[in-house]
Amino acid sequence: MRLLQLHTDFVEYCPVSKEIAQAEQDVSKEKVHLEDIVVTLVAIENGDDERLAKTAADEIRTYLAKLKTNRILIYPYAHLSSDLAPAESAIAVIKSIEKFARASGFDVYRAPFGWTKSFAVQVKGHPLSENFKHLLNSSDISATLASTPTGVLDGPREKVSVALSEEEKLESTWWILEPNGKMSPVADYDFKPSDMKLRNFVNYETAKRRAADEQPSHIKLMKGLGIADYEPASDPGNMRFYPKGKLMKSLIEQYVSREIARYGGMEVETPVMYDSKHPSMESYFNRFPARQYGLTSDNHRQLFLRFAACFGQFLMAKDFMLSYKHLPLRLYELTRYSFRREKSGELSGLRRLRAFSMPDCHAFCMDINQAKEELLKRFNLSSTVINSIGLSTSETLEMAIRFTQEFYNENRDFVIKLVGKFGRPVLVELWKKRSFYFILKWEFNFVDSTGKASALSTDQVDIENGSRYGIEFVAENGDKKNPVILHNSPSGAIERVIFALLENCSEMGTKGVKPSLPLWLAHTQVRIIAVGTRHLDKCKQICSELTEQKIRSDIDDRDESVSNKIRQSEVEWIDYTLVVGDKEIEAGVFVVRKRNQGQHTKVTISQLIDEIRLRTKGMPYLPLNLPAYLSSRPIIMA
Template sequence: MKLLLIHSDHFKYEVTKETPVAEDIDDELREGLMDEVLAVFTTVEEVDEEDPEGVVKQARDEIIDVLESVNAERVMLYPYAHLSPSLGSPDTAVEILKSLKRSLEEKNIETGRSPFGWYKAFEISCKGHPLSELSRDIKPIEKEEVGEEKRVVPSDYIILTPDGSEQQVDPEQYKQGQAGDPVLDKYILSEEVKGQPSEKPPSIDSMRKLEIADYEAASDPGNLKFYPKGSLIFSLMKDWAHQIAVDRFGAMEIDTPILYDWSEPDIREQGESFHERHYRVKPPEGEKELVLRFAGDFGLFKMLQDSIISYRDLPLRIYEFSKSFRYEKRGELSGLKRLRAFHMPDIHSFTADLESGWREYQELYKEYADLADGTDIDYAVVFRVVEDFYSENKDKITELLEYSGKPALIELLKERKHYWVVKHEFQGIDSTGGNSQLSTVQLDIEDAERYGITYTDTDGQEKGCIICHSSIGSIERWIYEIIENAHKMEKPTLPTWLCPTQTRILPISSDNHDYAEKIQRELQENDVRADIDDRDQSLGKKIREAEMEWIPYIAVVGDREEENQELNVRDRETGEETTMKTQQLTEKIKEKTKGMPYRPLPLPQKLSKRPQFIG
């Protein structure tokens, strides 16, 4: 299905003559008029007949996405055969258009439809803004084949605590509170029992209000734009990932292409084994079909196929910050939580045998636990492991839980069904009680052979590696969970090291501006992000706006503070007001940001010099 969407002051049509394929209509469909309308010129294509219901759902979601982006009030569906040379049958087209109208109305959207197969005169007044004319191409989603990853293997569930005790769990009989840990309890209820909450996560609105990120209507859904504040948070998280991977774990950093030949057997096999939804690309010249990578493995594995690796090089640790793409269904997209374009900091470790691979696994677990703890979010630990491997390594898994101070839900697989023998996930829990996967580590005993990744052993023989796959988790999803965690607080607050402005300085009058600038310079020289609200507004309004921005420290300076060379500081977290020296405030912030990356203020120091990105 092809859609041409035009945001219009008004749209008017009147039928003039029927064609041989005209549908029977009542008088009410012979003419129509709508004001403040999104006019949707629609071509039903032959391929749509493969999955009419799926096409309608996708088209509805795309129309709603544009409708909300341009703030239109209603929709007019207008059959238009000129957007594609491959037309669907008239009967199918009529049924799809009728179904699309019903589907939009079920979402409480006022929807009109002009008749199919009639010549019509129409009049349209386009708004003329940048988003007033958009197009969308809807394609039926390919049916997934049942493969190895879909094979059902019996499993049992237990809860393992840091002291090594086990509790049998039946998800079908699970009772709230049974886990004995509120965070793990919420994960089990969300993922294994009730399903994700239907409530809209508040971070979807907050990411806009705080000028962190927003949808880009001129792009494909699920592609976000980041404003300066969001770009700073993103960059700090990227720096933190690099610190974990390169500075602490000792991985070598690489960079590989995002486009790959879909006909390459190993790339296609990897993609199809996981049933990923791919972005496929056809260049202007040539018959080759390309795919945008949905994981960082593609380029890394190709690189190592051509590399000469000795047993002396092992463990071989590789890090890549990879932008990846997955064509998630429109209805599954949700703010920063689920996107079609996202950034994955991935670490792969290649070892000689299972024992050394398991050691790498345990070290990565601890690195990622440190990262998660540094963001202050609530997360649950979930293991999935082959039963025999668990029996042999329960003591080591217990040690990992002791390190993070958390119990874990463990799925015990009766036999190996995947390429891994053990994996775990850190599952973030948002403010609605829903969950989302963050970091993961997987111990792979199969893929090295599939991709031809070998090393030369002490005896001169070529041997396959054990691969420890891991991802810190998409940066976007981490930001989602951090914002969601803030919404659990009485006064939402980001971790201080991630706050775009760590201190807002409020001069009481213009006479205090010079003193405010002096304080700002001192803080900045000590790697504290501070700005000045120098606008001609009341102090009360300035304080309210700083609180709406979740700024952790508000420093008020007037004549008394200037005379005493002090600050009157409001602490958002504690609610306390304290008089202190600039050095004391610096030390307080330094203590809260110790060991974390730093970047300077992402916006002009004075608020009077800043643009407003969200109207």
């Protein structure tokens, strides 16, 4: 239900004609004029009932008390919503609001329902003269989430799935599973000094508290390095990426997509919005723990922005003619973007966003046995990807695995084999009953400087959506069957990968190690510094030579001292700083400052090329996306 309350000097309306067949009967067509009255425009939506009418009357009473008046006009106004209740239900709810308002002792008037009316109003000019409320039934949590105990919202409806609601009250038992198969309750596990990150991860997961209490350290780094920043003109959780950040994102996206292609993923592209009333969508939404963004099309269809690539890939697979010989079928999409309306208190830098790029790869398998074989392959894929990006599964990340008691009882050896591949103790969340569409889910998690954990690589065993979406394949015996589906992201959201890399850099700094990004992700790999303006031609020649060898380099041609230029290179975390002067040009040997080693060495350009290419071997390359000369670059005030 939506209420727009206006404190007016006067309102007048005149019924003209019936707008719908269910319009009220015996309505006078005389003009009605009322003065010094609150006009409450009301739109009744699907699911609204007498209980919500009582909530509406309470809300009206609160507003009238603030205005110190008791006169009200209840005015049916369908234009406040595109999710209107049937006429019969709507008029009943409006009459209930009228009944409750009269019982409160108000002087109540009501405009006729279902009529086209001419309408004029003059709103008073004070701060409380206009008031909008969106009212929700507290029991309708499967479709909506109220922000207050009374079910009153000041903004648009936020869709919340049954799965998300159940997740918050889900009863789990927590265990530590070691690679040798020993599983101990968390309370009984003997955490060693080397298990500090695992202990922090356990504390975070078992507390189930996601709100950000303090700012993680990567936020300062993402701004200071000119990678990304908040966009004040957008919804919170939507970020702006500067050239350096965009280059980093693109390189990671290229790498992950390449590795998925090598694994056998067939890249596709699907829409970013879907009809929320589509039977498969509506059902799946309530099985997926995410909040969604809704919107209305020009033909009043209720759409939502995707929160994963599942919808498009499943609908696509449904239209394929599949045989068991085609399985496992691997579909892949890098979503730019997926949208999840996360709680504002959980948004913090790049850790948790409302719009993000997600590599999403589904495998459609014949049965649970093929799914287990495929999941092990994808675990290897994910381990390779996340380690190559620069996040170590042996030192930096923690693993969680979640499954039902039934799955564990029937597949204990498989679970132990999976944990053995990780090679360290992992956190287990054991469910007595299944609340989601999956029976097993594993993830690599990064624990940041504030003790908050964020999932990166992940995979799920889905036993519902093959049937839900009508995806079928012809089995060897000729029967039609629904596949088991795996949901894998080998890296997790690209933005969250950057978050983890920066947080890891911050941790390096606290240990006295110079923080640095992997060289293949560094925006500038070589900074060339001219001792004087007469050396710029040689700098340009070296820069061109490095570019030909797919090495990103730039030239500090500013009117600054060499020491200041070297200092700036350090501030930007540039691994190689090359100084070009008379002696270097004459000898063909150049002084290179290697930032991570904290030393100066003499090298030829060919030696420098060989060293950098060895360090970046096998990783994607993109050219510099800023002017090569620093004097031509804008100053980014992040």
